[in-house]
Amino acid sequence: MRIAFVDLVFAWPPPGGAQADLYYTIQGLARLGHDVRLFAPHYDFMWRYGDFDAEGLPFPATAIPCALRDFRPKPLSARFRQAVDNWNPDVVFFGFGRYLKPYLIHALAHYPIISRYYMYEHLCIRDFCLFKNGETCPNDFLHTPDACRKCALSCWTPDIRTGKYTLYGRELMASRVLWPSYRNVFTGALKKVRMAIVNNAMAQERLDGICPACVIPGGVDPAVLEPPPRWERPKGDKHIILAAGRMDDVRKGLEVVLEAALGLYGVRQDFEVWITQPTAPYDQPWLKAVGWHDHEGMQALYREADICVVPSIWAEPYGLVALEAMAAGVAVCVSRIGGLEEIVEDEHSGLHFEAGDATQLALQLNRLMDSPGLCQTLGEGGRARAQSRTWDAIIDAYYPSLLDKVMQP
């Protein structure tokens, strides 16, 4: 089968999880014998996105040049349509795209379409996070478009007023997202999708009655399973609690870990909290900023850590950090929310705590530090679960049946 992959923010090396997800999906489907090709823009006005060497990728790719004046629905759709039509695929698979993606779906609607949603971009037009004032937002653009437009306007007001557009803001204005007509473009595109792929059950439920949707989790790069975990910790060491990920983002819940650790420090002092930030937000003896790390650096950190905390307070669609820590055999402690709840089985491959509840987190951390045996059991359970979630395993388990379903008339 000829499968065209279309992604509006592809870059390699990947700036985020969505790009890695698409990369491994393409590679996996090529391994299954499909004829694949990636179509992605090469922006001359962006440095982080659209930057890839088409020749250096392990699969064929077409870079579509895109200047700032083309970053609008019509010119971008026309370019993609022309490029994809020239290749004439059997199926078009949409990767990440934000406000412009619905327009591209319309432009390529003469092919069967599979669309992957990595965040909540099919529900939330404000920032795709479906997270408002510390909680999962009950509104979504499919059911409450006017409330969502007002919410988006309030979020993007500084951009519009100052004329200094952030990337999303620029795309929002170019796509006329705040206009009433965008809702028809948006829902019309979803109705043309043969199968929407989402990361968790909540995202799937909200698409009921709009388009068929299935949950396909992301996978882990098999490289994170190497080297094997370090089960034994030298005696006398402090327990290392690692809070990995973009901890400068308030949704990631760093404050919850800090509050829990502050409470714990009154009871015991045999631990350190390591955060992946260049600087520590507070001056505390138990807090250490270990800076940003690339993939290899993170592997070294996981080997040092005894516990990895993923304290997100928003419904994290997937939670790759938790899965990578599990792959490294580290006991994980995650918020009971979104995709994290589905990846980590409570008491088997990690521990759960109520999202945002610092007391519960402190109790779970105390429990883990008191019991190295429990840490090892959870670490082993987590590693086994991660081993079953390598990209190859995910592709083999989900995609053949999905493609069959999509190709049915």
Add this chain to the structure above:
Amino acid sequence: MTTERICAYYSADADYSARLTHLRRRHPEAHITAMIPPHYAISKQEREGVDEVIQTERDAYTPRDPRACMELIRRIWSGRYTRFVVMHDSAQLTLLAALSGARRPECWDGEGQIHELPRFPVDTLLRLVVRPLLGHIRLIGTAAVVYVGRAGVRGEVDRYKASEPARKRDLRSVLRRRRMGIRD
């Protein structure tokens, strides 16, 4: 053809390393200078990615100290850069970029965008005035579109507003919002 000379001027809170990597990828033949403050510990990877590293005399420059600013500008001028890259689209950095004498002043912002900046100080000042003025006009128009135009769902109920009383009764939710500094 003369080699392009690029200066990447460091500013605080920027992912400098990623920008240097991308600069090199985009301009493999160019002579790239990293201009960093004295406190900045440049990594081996960053050092290898550039042709020259220049340390400024101070960590931060402010217009209140014009002599230091002039010295910085003189130093930048002496580099004869063709492209001057700053990391934030702020008034001070835009002005610095315009004063750099480079043919192409640019801002590589944290989100991955590249903005072309005005080449001359007069344009910079004009931009500082005109851009917000146009922005306000555009905001009024957009707000009118949002509040007057309806997207066409009959009987739409704002679920967020509707669930507000329940949220205010939920202690866990109240504590979480308070911790995050959210006021209703």
